[in-house]
Amino acid sequence: MFPDTNKVKKALVSLALEESLLEIGGSKLLHDVFRILYEKFQSYLPDCYDHPEYLRGVFAEIDSGTCDVFLESLNEKLEEYAYQKPIGKFLVKISKIKCRVS
Numbered sequence: 179m180f181p182d183t184n185k186v187k188k189a190l191v192s193l194a195l196e197e198s199l200l201e202i203g204g205s206k207l208l209h210d211v212f213r214i215l216y217e218k219f220q221s222y223l224p225d226c227y228d229h230p231e232y233l234r235g236v237f238a239e240i241d242s243g244t245c246d247v248f249l250e251s252l253n254e255k256l257e258e259y260a261y262q263k264p265i266g267k268f269l270v271k272i273s274k275i276k277c278r279v280s
Contacts, residue, residue, distance in 0.1 A: 187264050191256065192224040198251035203244060211236050227264075230271040237275060249275065 199208045214236045215221050219229070226232050237245040249272065259265045 184264065187259075187262065188224055188227040190259065191227045191265065191268060194252055194255040195223055195226060197255060198248050201251055202247045207240075207244065210240065214239055227268060230268055230275075233272060234275045245275065249273065 199211055215232060218235050219232045221232055256265055256269055260269055
């Protein structure tokens, strides 16, 4: 029996999100993101796969420089999987996050 490919992709994206957050801000940033996700959306990191807009809400509360570096790191981690439609769509949606507050 094969694993559910959607669950595998969701896990892959969740891991990339977590790695990127840890890489750029350590456990403090990771915990801040967990807290904001839960407080604002009653959600967890894996939920961002289906709702990338949640990350927009999170980064509205975190400084914009962090957001740019995070998106760059995430793209690097997932670019080799971008040919898979759901991951490609996720990357397109997440790339539309405006880090700069105008």
